[in-house]
Structures are given as structure tokens and as C-alpha cells.
Amino acid sequence: MARLVAILLALTLPAQVGAVPPQRAEELRHMVRQDCGSCHGLHLTGGLGSPITPTALAGRDPDDLTALILDGLPGSAMPGWRPLLNEDEARWIADYLLQKEKP
Template sequence: MRLAWILGVFCFGVCADEPGAARQQELENMLKHDCGSCHGLPPKGGLGPSLMPDALAGKNDALLFDAIRNGRAGTAMPSWRPFLNDAEIRWMVGRLRQR
């Protein structure tokens, strides 16, 4: 039971609820076009802050997840909860770290 919990938490880089290939392509497009419209192309900053890996290095995944899921009050950052499920948000956070 404990091993199953550990595997569920860490996923060894491949979570069962990871978006499929077609959805990943849609999420890539969203990162480029939707996020890029405020964060820049490449996402070095604009209306929103830089999303480059070096700029995100000091931010933990939970903070990034929360920003995408719930937005940021008092800023132009909207909540993406109506459009993305939690697995998709986790995938996007991981993808942002790889850019």
C-alpha cells in the first residue's frame, strides 16, 4: 500500500493522468499563444513576468500550479481552472521548467 502511494505521488516522471499526445500539443499551443500574449514570445516577460526556467528556478511547483489554476488577484493573470484540469496544469508546470 505504501509503495503504491509513493508511486502515485512521485509518478517517476510519467503520471497515469498525464495528458495524451494530442492534448499535450494543444497545451503547447496554449503556452505559446495564450501565455505568450502576456508573458512574451519567447516568454521573457511583458505584461506578465518571465516564464523562462532561470526566472522560475526560485519558485516551487506548488506556487506555479496555484498561479495557473487560480490566477493572481490584482494582476492581469486569470484563472485557467475553467480550461485546464489539475493534471494538465502539472504538465504545463513541468513543461515550463524544460524550456
């Protein structure tokens, strides 16, 4: 009976929030370097887009950054990435950008 309850709970509970498999994390790192870097600069220190270094983003709320990544910034060149990313992936990118030292 306990096993059945565990299986039912596993089927009804959402997947772990923020879980991004290692292979997808590598793809997202590449996306940040290539796609984000094309506007925010090779070292993310600014270009067409503003700097998105940990220093430039210090104090920013990760949830706000996640929404910005997903929905873009109206009136600017920042597109929304919602067609290509899910919320966990966008949150992974937000957390990645806020890290002082990147893996």
C-alpha cells in the same frame, strides 16, 4: 478471482496523476505559446506579465506554479485558467515551463 480483483482495483484507483495524452500535450504547448505568450512575451521573457522562462522560474515549486495557473494572481492581469484546465494539465504546464529544453 485475481482478474476480478485487478479489474476492481483499476476501477477504484485514480487515473495516473499528471498523465496528459500526447495530443493534449501538443494543445497545451500551443496554449503556452499563444495564450501565455500574449502576456508573457513571444519567448516568455516578459511583457505585460513577468518572464516565465526556466531561469526566471528557477527554484519555484511546481505545485505553487500549478495553483497559480489554475487560480490566477489576484490584483494582477494573470487570470485563473481553472475553467479551461484540470489540475493534471496545469501541472503539465508548470513542469513544461520549468524544463530547460522544451520538446
